[in-house]
Amino acid sequence: MQLSNFFSFMLEHYKHARKEDLGDLHGSLEDLLLIFYKNGLPSENNSYIFNGDFVDRGRNSIEILMVLFVSFLVYPSDLHLNRGNHEDFMMNLRYGFTQEVLYKYKLHGKQILKVLEEVYTWLPIGTIIDDEILIIHGGISESTDLNLLHRLERNKMKTVLMPPMSVNRDQAVDLKKDKAGKIMTSGKATSSNSLSEQLSKHEWEQVIDLLWSDPRSKDGCYPNTSRGGGCFFGPDVTAKFLSKYHLKTIIRSHECKPDGYDICHDGKVITVFSASDYYEEGSNRGAYIRLAHDMSPRFFQYRATSASCLSPLYQRVEVMEYSAIRILKERIIARKTDLIRAFQLRDHSRSGKISVAQWAFSMENILELNLPWRTLSPHLVNIDSDGNVDYMSIFQDVHIVKSLETVKSAVIETLYRYRSDLKIIFNIIDSDHSGMISIEEFRAMWKLFSSHYNVCIDTTQIDELAHTMDLNRDGSIDFNEFLKTFYIVHKYDKLKTPHTKFAKFAP
Incomplete structure (x- = not known):
């Protein structure tokens, strides 16, 4: 699917690809780095679906967004980001992300939050794989209509916490949450500017159900009193929904589970939660699911314990950066001949050196990767005191591996x-x-x-x-x-x- 179409639908469809599905991360960068360590970075051969709730509660929500957004820019067809109920600027006001951004970016914090508010609206609210598996953050209700959701213009949903009504955008809305997790809002409508003015109440309710609902063992569909939004849906609702849309499984997140995942409704509903030790150390394991065509889901559990996080955070980030550079160098070596020709066209004196600007232009032109090549240059090539690039140095620690038949070391x-x-x-x-x-x-x-x-x-x-x-x-x-x-x-x-x-x- 081309990028121009990626933002056109509420539900995204993908086929025949192995993917890793992850649940809530809630600002736990430790877990994200551990997942990438165990399962590898996103790439064309290692696709990921992150199922919402990237932010709030944890200390490193903005870092998680940076990693995920950059990964999406590099691999737009292989990394997918579903919206969760916390990808909402009003939730961020209450649960910590707004304060985190304003604290870390005192000069541009408000501008960053404004951009993210818009980005949230473009995130898909569901993903369908192989026309068999529906991945959504919360759940469904007896009235969930995938055809309606497919047509819905999701960018018009600024926040799911305010129903379509006349409200003042600048008016402070008091968000409260009781011990059971029920969300309560207060505030009077004083303006004709609505946060969801272009969505009908029925459309709004559809999105609420997908982002806030939870499965239960009791048949039927009844109000989700513990959250104050969405519904509790039973096995009968799941079976009827899957049959109607010719699906086999629903994978969702939204709920912390002791083992990091849970299976209910006769195996038709799977919950995956990726933030380990969510409440306190030892409270739960994190998990992700590996999906492959015509294969049963495989579950992988982990825990980002103090023992696994002994190295300072910056060192573990450097390890991930090193892996990313290694993947990038694999692409570089694949275009070695073309790159050398491009470098030599600009090396008029045949000195083996060109300017950083010429080197960056050549890299962008040949590899067609929209990357900050000037910033990456110190990690890829040798630069002399005059600021010139020894362009052949980019290949000095990268070698084409000989075929297995000719490798002396077996x-x-x-x-x-x-x-x-x-x-x-x-x-x-x-x-x-x-x-x-x-x-x-x-x-x-x-x-x-x-x-x-x-x-x-x-x-x-x-x-x-x-x-x-x-x-x-x-x-x-x-x-x-x-x-x-x-x-x-x-x-x-x-x-x-x-x-x-x-x-x-x-x-």
Whole structure:
């Protein structure tokens, strides 16, 4: 779908692509960085859907928006951002994001908030994948009409907290929330300027239901008294809705779950919540879902504990930046010949150097990426004291990998040869299919191994091994950590026949 069409519909449709779906982040940058560490950065081969509530409550909401918006600009077809009930300027006034922006950007804070208020209105309120899975932030009601939502001009919904009525935009609206989470508003309408003046009441209610509703085990559809907006919808409402629109599953967020996710309504409704330790440390795990065509959803849990966040934040951000630069260099090396030709056309003296402006123009012209090349230049090339770029230095630490048949070191070859076997082993140990091996599952595996082979292994040794494999110290082992533990190193043993290879497992 082209960018010009991306903003045309209330509901977006995508087909046949593996995607990771994430729920509420609520300003928890620790969780976002941990997700990218475990699952990789967004790219053409690694698509993401973030299902709303990026901001409020957490301390790093603006940083999360920066990361997500930049990722969207680089990969507009592979990163998707649904609107949540907290992508609303009135919610931000009450729950912290407005104050965060004004504190961090004292000079331009109000201008930033004004821009974000407009950006919120353009965020899709739903995503449909493979004509089978509906992803929305909250839920549905018995009157949810996808055809109406598809036609609705979402940019006219400035805030979901004010129904279409005559109100003064500049009048202060008092937002209150009781202990049960019910939102209450007070204030009198004094002007003909409405915050949602171009939407009908029925259209407004449709959006409210999608952003605020929650599933319950009781049949029927009844008012969501705990929130003050949307409804509680039962299994019968879900079944009727899915049948009407020929869908199979609803994936939503909006509710914190102890395990980071929850499945209800006979497997037809899945809740995913991505902010770990939402209430306090140890209160809940975060999770994301991996979706692939013709495959069941896979759940991955994590917790951004103090142990996994020992490094200062700026160091972990630098790690993510390094990964982004590495991905960018892969694109650069793919256009090496074209880039060299472009550089040389501007290098009239054949000195091997051109100005930063010429280098940036060449990069933009060849790669067709709308990136701040001047800002990126110190990370990509060597620049002398006169401000000239040694343009060949961009290739000095990037090399085209030879085919596996000609690589002398067979590490990559062997690793990928046995990757499927290691994946099978990993899934066997991961008995609850969470996508992570817990310490308890690791102990159970070794206990079975010990009894089968009559080998005595001390519990402390098992725990020490598990601790070694848990590279990011989050208390569990994901597949990437498991894979790194079994790097297979081939080497020639000079004491043996020259062509004899030996394998060594390096934990």
